[in-house]
Amino acid sequence: MERRDFLRMNAMAAATAAATRLASGQPRAAAPGGGAQGLAWNKAPCRFCGTGCHVRVGVQGGRVVAIAGDPEAEVNKGLLCVKGYHVALALYGADRLRQPLLRVGGELKPISWEHALDTIAERVAADPAGFAIYGSGQWTIPEGYAANKLMKGGLGNNHIDPNARLCMASAVTGFLSTYGVDEPAGCYDDLDKADVIVLWGNNPAEMHPVLFSRIVDRRTRGETVKLIDIGTRRTRSTEFADHFLLFKPNTDLAIANGVMRLLLERDSYDRAFVERHCAFRKDASPATLEGAPMSFEEFRQSLAEYTPERVEAISGVKAADLRLLAELFGRRDLRITSLWCMGMNQHTRGTAINNLVHGLHLLSGHFGRPGDAPTSLTGQPSACGTAREVGTLVQALPGGLVVANAEHRKHAEEIWNLAAGRIKATPGHHTVEMWRRFSTPKEQGGDISTIWVQVTNPGQTLPNRNALFEPSRRIPGKFLIVSDVYPTETTRAADLVLPSALWVEKNGMFGNSERRTQQWFKMVEPPGQARDDAWQLIAVARRLFERGVEGMRDKDGKFLFSIQKDGKEVPIWDWKHYYDVNVDEHLFEEYRRFSRFKHKDLAPYSEYVKARGLRWPVVQQPDGSWRETRFRFAEFDDPYVKRGSEFEFYHSTTKDGRAQIWFRPYEPPPESPDPDYPFWLCTGRVLEHWHTGTMTRRIPQLSRAMPNAYVEMHGEDARRLGLRSGDLVVLESRRGECTLPVWVDGRGAPPVGSLFVPFFDETMLINRVTLENYDPFSKQPDYKKCAVRVRRAEAAQP
Amino acid sequence: MTQAPGQQRQRVMVVAVLASGAVAAAGFFSGTRTAPTPVHSGGSVLRVAPGVGSVPRHAELGRERRGPNAELYANAEVVLTGTLPSRAEPAQLGDRAQAVAQRAEHRAYDGAPPTIPHAIDQRGAPSCLVCHQDGARVGERVAPAMSHPLLSSCTQCHVVEADPRPLPQRTPPPVNEFSGLPSSGSGPRAWLGAPPQVPHGTAMRERCISCHGPAGQPGLRTSHPERDNCLQCHTATGAAQPRFPVQQTPPPPRRTP
Missing domain, CATH: 3.40.50.740 (Rossmann fold)
Structure with a gap:
């Protein structure tokens, strides 16, 4: 019997049973409003990604039975994504671990x-x-x-x-070497104000869906927001983009350098901002995270080789598109926000490209006003809170x-x-x-x-x-x-x-991508x-x-x-x-004492109980209340900026309140396709699954929608290899192999010569194939590019 | 019997529907003009006391309507092809339970975004709104209207409920012991004949016509689709509303088993 028939029959049986119960006059389980009797709601941040949406958790009879988006949460304003709406089901997979296990014999x-x-x-x-x-x-x-x-x-x-370390270490080193202190200066409010959003190797339509909707739903309300997707494959985000700039893997550094060069050539960089608030930096020898100073003139000369034509030759991005980017960044009347996540971080030049995108925003003065921000997104619910802070x-x-x-x-x-x-x-x-x-x-x-x-x-x-x-x-x-x-x-x-x-089976606190610290209480007992x-x-x-x-x-x-x-x-x-006590509160109150040294001030635990998260630095006001900070380093919002200085990078690596604009040259990747291994392989995620799918693959609604991993392939490559969607292939690198079905023109569309595989599926382990080379500063490996070859799998199943 | 009044009522409905369709069409075409401001001239706007604002003409009501159900009559086709319940033919016993069971088939719990019971274009933005913006009926199949205001990225919340691709599912679907909040019973009434209260949460379910409109399933459809300010009479109360007091202090410590 087909599963769908089975489902249908089940539903019919349920309907018949319900009808019979009604007809025979039995008392209904649900008296007026009865389905919701004994239902109590509480707040918690979602368990999945770093967006930090708040959900309302409905508990009935000691179990979580319902989820709703929290309209009081500024992050998501009542909306969730499909993972968030089904987050409660993550608690109830039948094979939860219920007792300690020791390997014996x-x-x-x-x-x-x-x-x-x-x-x-x-x-x-x-x-x-x-x-x-x-x-x-x-x-x-x-x-x-x-x-x-x-x-x-x-x-x-x-x-x-x-x-x-595998996820956002390069963002950390990028922030540290640019501003002297970690984490974004801006926040999600920028997404509501920006005229232009630039996605750098980023697919928020699937990975940060609620933030993506926060952007594109502005169009539904009649606002104009230009979306520019700079990527190595077409994705669902591309469908909403005004411009798609397809680039060859690893060449994003050339693109950023090319745009900066055009800004200097056209004299359309923000001279006043740069002279007052920035300094220039280059690699030291031996290389350090602080680097060595360089003059503006030296910086200009270093960029000279990145002409639009040369950048086009390196990256594949048309010179005209590069000029378009330069024109936008050169305009003072626009607000521009850049977003990135793993595309820039899982990169053997991760720190460098992070530096360049910060540098581009600093050079063009698109920094620190609401809507003007270079913002790195995180993939885990407390990557900022627990790993970094x-x-x-x-x-x-x-x-x-x-x-x-x-x-x-x-x-x-x-x-x-x-x-x-x-x-x-x-x-x-x-x-x-x-x-x-x-x-x-x-x-x-x-x-x-x-x-x-x-x-x-x-x-x-x-x-x-x-x-x-x-x-x-x-x-x-x-x-x-x-x-x-x-x-x-x-x-x-x-x-x-x-x-x-797991999650609401315990007290907890998370910190999201915009410096927002969130708190929740235990709501149900853990199993076993x-x-x-x-x-x-x-x-x-x-x-x-x-x-x-x-x-x-x-x-x-x-x-x-x-x-x-x-x-x-x-x-x-x-x-x-x-x-017997709230251990979370005791640990947090002790931890809070650390938050003052680098102006990452946290409020007392009790303040987070009342809020849907607060963005640090959270500073106490004369009236005793606690005020969060949305825009760091900007005088109008950040209480730690010296009055009259407009902007102040008060943890500057050069101790003079300035941010660093780095020169970071383009360099070829450690492994590129060659005649033996002719394809690029990029790995990543899909909307339905979160990380290794430990939770989401146990949620029927998500698992049915995306049951297994696959390899996305361009139709031309598939035709050349005689492959059709559903055919099993072996992907092989110098390190290992993985067998997967081909999906021609699937969820995303890579260009000819490129493949994409999501890593959520434990039955198809793509990390047997990937490369462990890492960025020299952040030690973050590059999961986004390595060279592989493809052959049809033998008849045997994987 | 009640046949004659029923027929008469149907006739009235058809006229009303055609009229509203005409209003909608007029509204549409006038809306496509570049300068929609002076739609009427020659003192057709009633003069009212200062500070009260102007009163729209009847012909403008279609466009002037506000609120979640304002476009109720924007898509005349739905109304024309939808089978309108008549007061003489109330929903059959069991209709409601069947409708509720069918809804539950596509939802993890009452209030969850429904999964998609048909294939979609996995690439990019599928054209969901063609059918689901205002709802559509093709033969026996009904494409329900969105229950919430227009949001752009449909596939953010709605995913297909079976194999998404021409690829076989290799691992069996997982066993999950989650037991979702069931649909509430019908809304409580203060007395027999009083308008029932809304028994379910209303977040993302603001457009009542999605389920209760003329294209809704028997057992859920309203008996009076001509009224479009639903919340005027049906108040949204009850435990299903995800409202709660913000807690000031931690809950008492739990005994662990």
């Missing part, structure tokens, strides 16, 4: 939480320096903070990195501080009440390096012996999985601990699996023995404390995560007592 066997915690404590105590934590931008802020404190403050070990990266400390700076370490040791010198000055192993060393025997330099993964799925997302992930599973002495909510490619390979609480990730960390810390591990005590001998109530310590490490 090759198989994962149920064990008790006591046994699981003891096992971790033993591993950590045995080799504290070989222990690493790999987290994500899906950690809540308090969870990431607890993990960071446990590692950097407790164990004096900086091997803690989030998967955000809490500083769960190997080089960072909370609040924008870094381990390499002695003064910063001192601040952290003071807040954490630790003996001086506890925090190590050397950054830990970043993601690719951490996993490489985990996949290398100890005697060959593989000094990482245990990794605890929380809230992410590296078995599916690490590039070149065959080299970075799989060897560790065969090397004796390597131990993989994974906290997750469903079986994944990572839990299946793990030695110890811990079941976690699933427990909060923060509790798991604190319970292990307590085990270590009881074993006498010195780092688990502060300098007064108190437990690192001690919470007092009525003068007595609350045993929060005991799950029965974890919710």
